Amino acid sequence: MLNEMAANISFFGIFLTGVMYTLAIAIQKRFKSPLLNPLLVACIIIIALLLITDIDYNIFLYGKLKADGSYDGTGAVMFQNLLTPTTVCLAIPLYEKLRYLKKYPAAILGGILAGTVACLTSVLLLSMLFGLDHTQYVTLLPKSITTAIGMGVSEELGGMPAVTVASIVLTGIIGNVISGGVLKLFHISHPVAQGVAIGTSSHAIGTARAREFGEVQEAMSGLSIAVCGLMTVVLASFYAMIHF
Amino acid sequence: MSLKHLSQIAWIAAVSFGGELLNYLLPLPIPGSIYGLVLMLILLMTGIVKLDRVKSVGDWLVSIMPVMFVGPVVGLISSYDSYKDIIIPVFVITVLTTVITMAATGLTAQGIIRLQEGKEDETNAE
Structure with a gap:
């Protein structure tokens, strides 16, 4: 019954997404835990609501069901449609941080390249170990980069974008939580190296933690997000050619 | 606006x-x-x-970028069959590769900085 109602009313998905994401941000502000990532919390609440009310995912995503069987587009897809222009705009923070690259170009680019290759290679080896198929393997290749780029890479390589996004969010949360311990364990103490390590391994969610280490770490981490994303786009297409 | x-x-x-x-x-x-x-x-x-x-x-x-991923992530409920068998491998691979990537990146960047600073005597980190 609720499904039939939602199917006949516009703006259900936009409304639900907007409200739940705002609520999730309020929850994080209140408790300040990286585990309460707003995207994660909002999605869990919405998934639970859709399962309980038995409302069709397509109505949530695409909007009101019209008489001709198409949807009116007033669902969560409206936000999703902003993804390409937003990825384009990632050039803006990258452009503003380019000056940091001039100080230690070899260390920054070398570090990011090493991290990107290490990430892709370890995904390859572990995928072989777990006996994943090619679709599952390419789904995980872009797991350490920013969601916008990673989702596009997964699509282009024939992966499962939704699973890629889940893995990326998990990566960010893990990076955010363990970065202090990992940097200490491996004696990574130079602020530039710390920032590059966090940004390359755990994108924007990790960068939120890098901010607490210091200004240099935050800027380096932010710069690394875009650079590592671009390197991954190129290198992942070669790794995707490997069949096992 | x-x-x-x-x-x-x-x-x-x-x-x-x-x-x-x-x-x-x-x-x-x-x-x-x-x-x-x-x-x-x-x-x-x-x-x-x-x-x-x-x-x-x-x-x-x-x-506001994160809100744009709500649609695809919620989509995980409609594609459950396609990934239900790999939830544990995906989790393990995600955790391990994050640690490996962070260590490899940091150690390489720091190694290159140390190498250059060794050559040029004293260069300040900040």
């Missing part, structure tokens, strides 16, 4: 379209959004597009 923002939207949409056009024309597995990102970076660096021509709308879009 003002007319200024409308022209910013127009610039961003134009570059997005340019990126998608390149994705359509070139036979590479590179998303249109990435061509657009590089295109925007080139336009900014060459000064063809001034930063304040795109900055306020651009920063706003970047700040």
Whole structure:
């Protein structure tokens, strides 16, 4: 019954997404835990609501069901449609941080390249170990980069974008939580190296933690997000050619 | 919001379209959004597009980016069968590769810095 109602009313998905994401941000502000990532919390609440009310995912995503069987587009897809222009705009923070690259170009680019290759290679080896198929393997290749780029890479390589996004969010949360311990364990103490390590391994969610280490770490981490994303786009297409 | 923002939207949409056009024309597995990102970076660096021509709308879009992933992530409920057998491997691979990537990146960057500082005697970290 609720499904039939939602199917006949516009703006259900936009409304639900907007409200739940705002609520999730309020929850994080209140408790300040990286585990309460707003995207994660909002999605869990919405998934639970859709399962309980038995409302069709397509109505949530695409909007009101019209008489001709198409949807009116007033669902969560409206936000999703902003993804390409937003990825384009990632050039803006990258452009503003380019000056940091001039100080230690070899260390920054070398570090990011090493991290990107290490990430892709370890995904390859572990995928072989777990006996994943090619679709599952390419789904995980872009797991350490920013969601916008990673989702596009997964699509282009024939992966499962939704699973890629889940893995990326998990990566960010893990990076955010363990970065202090990992940097200490491996004696990574130079602020530039710390920032590059966090940004390359755990994108924007990790960068939120890098901010607490210091200004240099935050800027380096932010710069690394875009650079590592671009390197991954190129290198992942070669790794995707490997069949096992 | 003002007319200024409308022209910013127009610039961003134009570059997005340019990126998608390149994705359509070139036979590479590179998303249109990435061509657009590089295109925007080139336009900014060459000064063809001034930063304040795109900055306020651009920063706003970047700040609300996570909400754009709600749709695809919630989609995990409708594709459960396609990944239910790999939940544990995905989790383990995600955790391990995050640690490996962080260590490899940090150690390499720090190693290169130490190498250069050794050569040039004293260079300050900050």
